[in-house]
Each structure stands twice: as C-alpha cells, then as structure tokens.
Amino acid sequence: MSIFHRNDGFVHPVPSEITPQRVYEERRLLLRGLATGAAGATLAAWAGRSARAAAEHPGKLAALPGMASKVPGAVTMEKATSYEDATSYNNFYEFGTDKSDPARNASTLKIDPWSVSVEGLVKKPGKFSLDELLKLSAQEDRIYRLRCVEGWSMVIPWVGYSLAELIKRVEPLGGAKYVEFVTLADKVTMPGVNSRVLDWPYAEGLRLDEAMHPLTLLTFGMYGEVLPKQNGAPVRIVVPWKYGFKSAKSIVKIRFTDKEPATAWNKAAAQEYGFYSNVNPEVDHPRWSQATERRIGEGGLFAKRRKTLMFNGYEAQVGQLYAGMDLKKNF
C-alpha cells in the first residue's frame, strides 16, 4: 500500500480543527501578558472567559452584564451581527424614516429619569422606575435572531429578562387577555413624531400567553451594555419569533386589556400588517415575498439571501401557541 494518497496536497483540515481567529488572538494576548509579567491577571481573565461571551463588548455605553439563560431557544449559536451594523441600520420612525436617521437623531432622547406605568386589568398597577425594573429580576444574555418585515435579519445579543417576570409581579386579572405596549412620543426630542407616517404614539400588542412566553424579553441592553438610544433605550420589548416592528422600543406604558389592542402598523395598513405578524415564509406580505431574507453583514454585496424560517426558527418553542390557528388568516 502506498503511503501517498491521491488526495495528497488537497487534504484540508476539517472545520472543527481550525482554530477560531478569536482564540488564537487570545493566545497571543496571553503570551504578551506573560512577557510583560502580568501573567497572573491575564490568566485569570482568560480562564473567566465563557463560551456565551461570544459577542463583542463595544465599550461605548455602561456595561450591563447578564447571566446565562436557561430558557430553551434563548441563545442561538449563529454569528452575531456587528455592533456597528446593529446600531446604524435601524427602523425607529420616531427619529426619521431612513435607516440611518435613528443613529443620527436619537441622541436627543432623554432616558433619565424614565418610568414605565403598568395599567389596566391587573391587581397591582403602578409606575415602575427604570431602576426598579432593572432590579426586578436577574438580567440574562439572550442571543436572538431578528427578522424585519422588510426582508432583512440580524443576530443580536440582548440583555434582559422574560417579560413574564414583570407580568407575574403585577398579577393580571382574569379578564386580561392582551397586553399593549406604548412607546414614548415626544415631539420635542423625537423629530419623526411630527410626521404623519404613523398614528403616534407607537403602540404594539401581544396576546397574554405570547407576552408570558419566556422568550418574550423585557430588554435593557445589548452586546453586554445598556441599550443605545437608536435601539430603543432604556427599555424595550423583544419578541424574536415575530417581525421586528412587533418589538416596541422605548416603552413608557404596559396596559392589560380584554380586547385586542390597536397596533400602529395595523392601523396604518390593516391588510398588510396583521396583529400577529409571526415570521412566516409561507405567508407573504401582500406586496413582497417573505420566503427569504438578507442577513445583515453576511458576505457583503454578493451574498445570497437566506431562507426565512417558520416563526424565525423558534417553532419548537412557540409553535404550540398557535395550534389550530389559520396562520394565513391570522397573519
């Protein structure tokens, strides 16, 4: 038997053998640390590194650490979108309709002091200061896919806790069937509110069981830091299996109701934006296909679009919420 194989010269390492760039860069850091005599500190930092801290820490805003989440589906292993892209390509019409407007204009938003009033059909309504909300439950790292109704997607490491924690605290009454989220609408600090694109304030809503689902996140941070203003500071909702516009930003009010709340995009065009707006590749928007999406930051100009997943890939976790429902009718 020849020791030379006909594939010699074409033997590539299997992907699992390739050292990730991040890891070998850390090795260099370690060596450099040893060389400068800071071995002890560096070793400690290196050992403290955990797999879930895959996301970069941009170092732009106050740190908001989270712990590992035990919620099924809470951490996707996909590559996170760069902080730069996630904070410069936003839909936040209160600051303008162009994707670059929020990053440019949102600095005027005043987030201190901030409070969220909880109203409607609950036993314990009240006004929660941001501080109270931050401490209400332990912050967790959640890496979610985000699919915009416009046909693009990102992967974002959020920091927050299940909205259910807050809901349990305020004790919804038996008649409460829906939850409404109301966004700040301040004409002075939000230039877009003077336009008539939408009926302000921006309002969104969920069925109570959707709001109670552990994946529905009351969100305070991203990339290990507090939320940038253009991403909905200081507190927002993130519902990963629905189109992005369902995830209201900079919320000031949470109201429990017995009737389906009117939502901003549904009021603007009811036949195009349904109350549910679950990500669904089989139910097209009336004027464009939802079968595929462009993952932001993936491969640049020549990247192929990816196939959109049912419930944005969270079907195993949330599918049972919609058992027996006609998703074409309840789009």
Added chain:
Amino acid sequence: MKKLLMHRAAKPVLFTVCLLPFAWLLYAAAADQLGANPAEALIRSLGDWTLRFLCAVLAVTPLRVLTGTPALARFRRMLGLFVAFYALAHLLSYAAFDMGFDAGDIAKDIAKRPFILVGSFAGLLLALMAATSFSRAIKALGAVRWRWLHRSVYAVAGLAILHFYWMRAGKHNFAEVAVYGAILAALLGWRVWEALRKRQVARAPRRHVRAPIRGNTTKNIATSA
C-alpha cells in the same frame, strides 16, 4: 454664461460631473462604505440618481426657454443618456444583488411587486431612447416618429414616480416621493402650459391674417402655418 456653455470643455466637464455619483458608489461598494445593507444601499442610490438625472434632463428645455439660453440644448442628449445609464445600472444591480440573476426569482418577485414591472417598463423606454439617440437614428426613423418615441420620456417621468411611490407605500413613507413628484409635475406642467400658450398665439395671428383677405384663404393659411 453663454461663453461658458459653448466652451470646448463644457461637455467633457459635464460628462465627468455626471459620472461622479456612479464613481462614488463604485468606490463605496469596493471599500465597504455602503453601510449595513450594501445591496439595498446600492440599488436605492442608483434609483435616486436616476430620478435626479430625469429631473435634470426635463429641466433643460424649460430653463432654455425661460432664461433665453439656447446653448443649454447642447447638453440635453448627454443628460438623457445618463438617465438611461443610471436606470439600467439600477435595474442590473437589482437583478444581480437582490435576485442573484435568477430569472425564476425575478419573475416571482415581479408578480409580487408590480412596481418592479413599472420600473422595468420605464427602463425599456429609456433603453429605446438611448439606442436611437444618435443623429443618424433620427434620419432612419424619420423626424416625426423619432420625436414621438422620444416624447415617451414624459411617460417615463410618470412611471418613475409611480414606481417610487409604490415602493415607498409599504412603509407609508412619502416625503421624498412628494418632492420628486412636485419637481416632475412642475417640469411637465410647464410644457402643457407652454403648449396651450403657443396654440393660442398660433391661433391669434391666423385669424388676424385671414380676416382681410377673404376668398384666398387656403394659400394664406399654408404660408402662415
């Protein structure tokens, strides 16, 4: 001013200026300067520039007449060709970067988004005009037919605005559409107004000429027209 417009370098300078947006986009695409969604940024920028050049070329005649600057007419063809150039670059970049040149995907997309069909039709008209833009084409087609074909630029203006409006309708975002719509409406409106005025002027002297010489009308009309 007239001297400047008639200068030997005027056309090359305008040509270079018209190419600048394209050159910038090409550079930005290569240097990853197009933001988070480069394909979308490229396609939309090329569309914006098509609209801008369309406004520019349709402004030539009104400006020429209103300011009494016949020299402006020299630049009309070049500007028109740039409209076609940016429109085709827009169309091609959509087909390439959004659809990966997949004919099946494009057909499905057009069925879903009729505004793409509207835009493609406008692009086809622009291509026809560009293909018949040289002087010998006028002879080959005959001046009357050629003029009719090239008047379809007015239809292109309407289709382009419809295309833009329809695209933005999904997100209720009409501010920019209104700006381009107003400019194009003004430029086309001026032509309608001008045509009506000319017709009145043309009618007035004819009556004036006809009145004193009765009986010999046909000959007189022929010469005055």
